[in-house]
Amino acid sequence: MQIPRLTKSIFLDQFIYMQVVGVIIGLAFPHFLVWYGFPESEVLTWEFYLVTQIAGQMVGLLSFLMISMVIRPHLKQLALKMQDIAEGLQEKDFIDYSVKCHEQLCTMEVLSNDEIGVSASAYNQLLAALLSSHENEQVFNKFTKVMSQNLEVETLSEETINLLISATKIEAAAILLYKNGEIVVEATQGIFHPETLTEHTTVLDAINKGKAQRITLPKHIQLDGVLTQFTPTEVFIEPIEFKGTHLGVMVAATGSEMADERTNTTLHLFARSMGLALNNALIHSKFQRLAAYDGLTNVYNRRFGMARLKEDFGRATREQSALSVIMVDIDHFKKINDNYGHLVGDKAIILIASILKKTLRDGDIVVRYGGEEFLMILQGASTKDALDVSERIRHQVQDTIFTEGDQRIDITVSVGVCGFPEVQVPDEVMLIDKADQALYQAKQTGRNKVIAYGTALAA
Numbered sequence: 001m002q003i004p005r006l007t008k009s010i011f012l013d014q015f016i017y018m019q020v021v022g023v024i025i026g027l028a029f030p031h032f033l034v035w036y037g038f039p040e041s042e043v044l045t046w047e048f049y050l051v052t053q054i055a056g057q058m059v060g061l062l063s064f065l066m067i068s069m070v071i072r073p074h075l076k077q078l079a080l081k082m083q084d085i086a087e088g089l090q091e092k093d094f095i096d097y098s099v100k101c102h103e104q105l106c107t108m109e110v111l112s113n114d115e116i117g118v119s120a121s122a123y124n125q126l127l128a129a130l131l132s133s134h135e136n137e138q139v140f141n142k143f144t145k146v147m148s149q150n151l152e153v154e155t156l157s158e159e160t161i162n163l164l165i166s167a168t169k170i171e172a173a174a175i176l177l178y179k180n181g182e183i184v185v186e187a188t189q190g191i192f193h194p195e196t197l198t199e200h201t202t203v204l205d206a207i208n209k210g211k212a213q214r215i216t217l218p219k220h221i222q223l224d225g226v227l228t229q230f231t232p233t234e235v236f237i238e239p240i241e242f243k244g245t246h247l248g249v250m251v252a253a254t255g256s257e258m259a260d261e262r263t264n265t266t267l268h269l270f271a272r273s274m275g276l277a278l279n280n281a282l283i284h285s286k287f288q289r290l291a292a293y294d295g296l297t298n299v300y301n302r303r304f305g306m307a308r309l310k311e312d313f314g315r316a317t318r319e320q321s322a323l324s325v326i327m328v329d330i331d332h333f334k335k336i337n338d339n340y341g342h343l344v345g346d347k348a349i350i351l352i353a354s355i356l357k358k359t360l361r362d363g364d365i366v367v368r369y370g371g372e373e374f375l376m377i378l379q380g381a382s383t384k385d386a387l388d389v390s391e392r393i394r395h396q397v398q399d400t401i402f403t404e405g406d407q408r409i410d411i412t413v414s415v416g417v418c419g420f421p422e423v424q425v426p427d428e429v430m431l432i433d434k435a436d437q438a439l440y441q442a443k444q445t446g447r448n449k450v451i452a453y454g455t456a457l458a459a
């Protein structure tokens with residue numbers, strides 16, 4: 001039942017109604033006494049009416065004061081806390097505010113099981129939901145940044161895992177991707193022997209069927225502890241897809257605590273959003289590869305090689321470290337083309353490229369510099385090291401049997417070497433130029449030779 005409102009204040013309305021009730025009680029009370037047996041002459045007098053009126057007003061006033069003292073502080077506290085949160089939400093540092101809130105500063109104490117208690121508890125629930133959604137928003141803002149700033153598959157995967165571990169109850173994670181028909185671990189943190197995940201039946205199931213899986217206390221997955229490895233409490237496997245294509249999975253594990261709802265949602269949304277970002281990164285890396293590699297031999301092309309050499313030369317001059325280049329050219333290649341055709345010539349170029357690739361150390365690269373000419377960049381290698389490598393290459397080419405049908409084609413290479421800082425050059429173009437001069441000398445003095453610039457040394 002709704003009592004009509006008289007003013008803008010519910011408390012003032014309540015006070016007025018209590019006064020009216022006081023007047024009615026004051027008027028009715030003498031008649032009640034008459035009915036009870038008191039003589040009319042004593043109670044139906046104006047003095048008695050005055051006394052009962054005063055008593056009625058006092059009861060009204062007291063009841064108003066009691067309500068004000070009991071209910072009003074609770075409502076006031078609730079209102080103040082709500083105002084605080086409303087103001088906090090408008091400020092950028094709400095997250096600091098929410099940290100304070102977790103220290104019980106913003107929650108209401110639930111002191112009763114009536115409407116006031118129910119309001120306090122509803123307020124607490126609302127606040128918790130608000131803080132949780134605010135934290136989610138923060139995490140997703142960071143994740144959006146990670147996705148938009150990383151076009152490399154590896155860094156995108158690593159950053160996603162870092163964020164997942166720092167922002168949720170996830171303690172270890174891995175991202176597994178389908179690459180060239182096989183599943184590879186692209187990024188991982190905290191999982192013991194993550195490569196075993198690629199054989200785990202549940203993981204494979206999630207990848208093949210694109211279905212999320214959740215395992216409690218898995219038998220074959222172990223986390224890396226400080227001193228030893230241990231079984232996780234829960235492992236989540238979320239498929240990563242783009243337009244129905246299964247790109248891989250995100251594996252996430254909680255160590256000591258079970259994951260909460262927020263972690264669950266975050267994980268699910270991360271995996272879902274990652275599909276698009278990963279697809280973009282995969283396309284990007286494909287284009288990067290196309291732009292950097294030579295289509296025939298699958299070694300770097302000249303444009304990439306020159307850019308890389310410029311960087312390496314800059315570093316070598318800054319740090320005064322060694323850097324050598326090797327120019328390799330197939331001898332009498334024109335004859336191979338003329339005698340056996342261009343396709344056989346192409347096969348010979350591919351063969352030489354594969355021999356060069358096999359001789360490389362980590363960090364060194366092979367570049368197809370021209371038609372049948374290759375450049376090798378050897379970081380940290382002295383002229384002597386480069387001469388050794390070149391000599392190995394020359395021998396291997398000479399010893400490799402190259403056949404076309406039942407014909408054996410003998411292939412040899414001439415090699416020119418130039419090593420910095422033994423040979424002082426102002427830039428990387430001059431370094432190549434000197435190696436080219438050494439190569440020319442090798443060709444001029446009989447071919448199937450290795451010559452280093454600045455030495456008359458023919459190996």
Ligand SMILES: Nc1nc2c(ncn2[C@@H]2O[C@H](COP(=O)(O)OP(=O)(O)OP(=O)(O)O)[C@@H](O)[C@H]2O)c(=O)[nH]1
Pocket residue numbers: 329330331332333334335337341342343344345346349370371372443447
């Ligand atoms: N099959 C094939 N031939 C190529 C390619 N690029 C360049 N050539 C050929 O390679 C030959 C290079 O010949 P030359 O520069 O005269 O050198 P050469 O015959 O190897 O003789 P030397 O270097 O002096 O030992 C030319 O006939 C080019 O047409 C290629 O991608 N495939």
